[in-house]
Amino acid sequence: METNRFQLFDAPHLLVLASIPAIAVALAWWARSHGSVDRPIRHIFASLIVANELLWYGYLFGKGWVTFPYSLPINLCDLVIWMTVFTCLRPTSRFSELIYYWGLAGSSMALLTPDVSSPLSSYLTIRFFLSHGLTIAAILFLLWSNHLAVQRGSIWRALIWLNVYAIVVGVFNIIFRTNYFFLCEKPGGASLLDYFGPWPWYILAGEAAAVALFALLWIPFLRSPPLHKAS
DSSP states (O other): OGGGBOOTTSHHHHHHHHHHHHHHHHHHHHHHHOGGGHHHHHHHHHHHHHHHHHHHHHHHHHHTOOOTTSSOSOSHHHHHHHHHHHHHHOTTOTTHHHIIIIIIIIIHHHHHSOOOOSBTTSHHHHHHHHHHHHHHHHHHHHHHTTOOOOOTTHHHHHHHHHHHHHHHHHHHHHHHTOOGGGSSSOOSSOOGGGGSOSTTHHHHHHHHHHHHHHHHHHGGGSSOOOOOOOO
16 A cells, blocks of 8 residues: 555654664663673674574575575675674674764665665565664664774775775676666665766765765764773
């Protein structure tokens, strides 16, 4: 039914957006108040994310939708998901500053302007929000429980590695005529890229937006970047 289709910034969408930081801050407060629950919470986050992804791959295989070179988990959000799982299990991971910038900037944009066209109650829509929501909640939990180390120069390292990865994916797109990372064409649904002009200008504008978003994410650490807490 049309009334059951996803609508941008309707009540269910706003509820999801509000619940993610609320859950993260509540769990972080609990972990900081009772240190013994810190590790279990991190492992539960990792397990839920992995289970969600494995169910997704099983669904794709069951539908026969996995064909090379399509349906590969090489979009930025896919990379962030597995880097977040690894960091939940190993908080001293070198991925920590990357998931802070890439995850909070990229996955947050995906949640704000989700590329979904299925009904709200469909598995595809639920999986999309679970995948991005769990990832962001895990990153915020790691941040607010003092596990993420965001050091000076991290903005430029995050930007450099982002562009290196985009170049690798771009070469893959050229060779196999795919559209990973939306480097060749904008997503079908509404997104921030709609305001950035046609190809290739939206890629350059997206680069500028990444710099601005990363700079905003650095502001909380201008005075005293946090140190890793013992795992």
